[in-house]
Amino acid sequence: MAFDSKVQPIPDRPGSVCLDRKVHTLNRTQALDRFLATVERRALRMAQVATGNNDEALDLVQDAMFKLVQRYADRDGSEWGPLFHCILQSRIRDWYRRTRVRNRWRDWFGKPRDDESAAEDPLETAVDPLATPDEELKRKRACAALDAALRTLPLRQQQAFLLRAWEELDVAQTAAAMKCSEGSVKTHFFRAVRALRKQLGEHWP
Amino acid sequence: MNDMRFSDDDVFLAQAKRALDDTVQRVDARLAGRLQRARRQALANLMSRRPWKRWAGAVAMTSVGLLMVLFLANRPDIDNHGQPILEDVELMASPENVELSEDLEFYDWLADSTTNG
Numbered sequence: 247m248a249f250d251s252k253v254q255p256i257p258d259r260p261g262s263v264c265l266d267r268k269v270h271t272l273n274r275t276q277a278l279d280r281f282l283a284t285v286e287r288r289a290l291r292m293a294q295v296a297t298g299n300n301d302e303a304l305d306l307v308q309d310a311m312f313k314l315v316q317r318y319a320d321r322d323g324s325e326w327g328p329l330f331h332c333i334l335q336s337r338i339r340d341w342y343r344r345t346r347v348r349n350r351w352r353d354w355f356g357k358p359r360d361d362e363s364a365a366e367d368p369l370e371t372a373v374d375p376l377a378t379p380d381e382e383l384k385r386k387r388a389c390a391a392l393d394a395a396l397r398t399l400p401l402r403q404q405q406a407f408l409l410r411a412w413e414e415l416d417v418a419q420t421a422a423a424m425k426c427s428e429g430s431v432k433t434h435f436f437r438a439v440r441a442l443r444k445q446l447g448e449h450w451p
Numbered sequence: 452m453n454d455m456r457f458s459d460d461d462v463f464l465a466q467a468k469r470a471l472d473d474t475v476q477r478v479d480a481r482l483a484g485r486l487q488r489a490r491r492q493a494l495a496n497l498m499s500r501r502p503w504k505r506w507a508g509a510v511a512m513t514s515v516g517l518l519m520v521l522f523l524a525n526r527p528d529i530d531n532h533g534q535p536i537l538e539d540v541e542l543m544a545s546p547e548n549v550e551l552s553e554d555l556e557f558y559d560w561l562a563d564s565t566t567n568g
Contacts, residue, residue: 282490287475308489315493392470411464412471
């Protein structure tokens with residue numbers, strides 16, 4: 247997805263630099279659009295797993311998109327993936343900290359916690375028109391079980407698992423996204439896999 | 452936990468990846484639409500961005516900072532007043548001062564000496 251970011255003027259045409267800059271911005275916008283279209287749903291799922299709330303998840307992904315476009319649009323396309331995950335995971339961590347503080351206050355005043363009032367997950371109700379009812383039910387159960395197991399993991403293990411196993415980032419890229427050492431990534435990932443396998447059992451999916 | 456051998460991890464990870472990919476396909480249309488709108492809004496910012504705007508903020512901040520420095524450096528009374536303010540803060544913060552403010556007899560004495568003096 248990488249392309250040349252330098253603007254070359256067209257010879258013998260006054261004002262061509264301005265025109266080229268517009269074309270360049272348009273190309274870049276289209277490239278960013280393609281990139282975001284490929285990652286947005288997975289990003290939403292990651293945020294949903296972390297927050298357990300669709301609106302919060304959507305806000306986090308939207309924030310990450312804005313930040314990427316605003317600050318890193320001029321970077322090489324190959325850098326967008328790690329940068330986007332770095333921003334998204336940072337947003338998720340901030341959300342997690344804020345919610346923890348808010349829940350502490352709610353506990354103090356005896357109000358219900360944020361995660362207790364979370365909306366119903368649409369994944370639970372969505373239907374795949376191509377699958378037979380048995381297959382559909384089995385797949386839905388497998389997805390729901392994995393989702394539930396992922397939500398029980400500590401945030402760092404959740405992040406390490408999703409970035410390494412799903413996004414297939416390498417250890418260094420995951421460490422950059424999680425803002426921790428490569429050793430920590432390995433530890434979190436190992437623990438996440440052990441915990442998930444233990445929870446999901448031998449017969450999953 | 453004999454069934455959880457490390458060699459099985461690859462199989463487990465592949466299955467987990469498949470299940471997660473599956474959940475992406477099931478994101479409902481309403482949520483997918485909102486996601487698409489969010490993306491378009493983010494990209495609209497890029498199209499309307501002006502190159503000079505990137506530097507305008509930094510230039511404005513630098514100018515304000517420079518003006519402040521010039522203004523403070525050229526104030527003729529800054530040297531006379533800067534030091535006493537610091538001394539006052541020091542005096543107010545000192546433990547003796549707190550003790551003194553709690554001593555009501557001191558205020559009586561101060562009032563007497565002001566009236567008589």
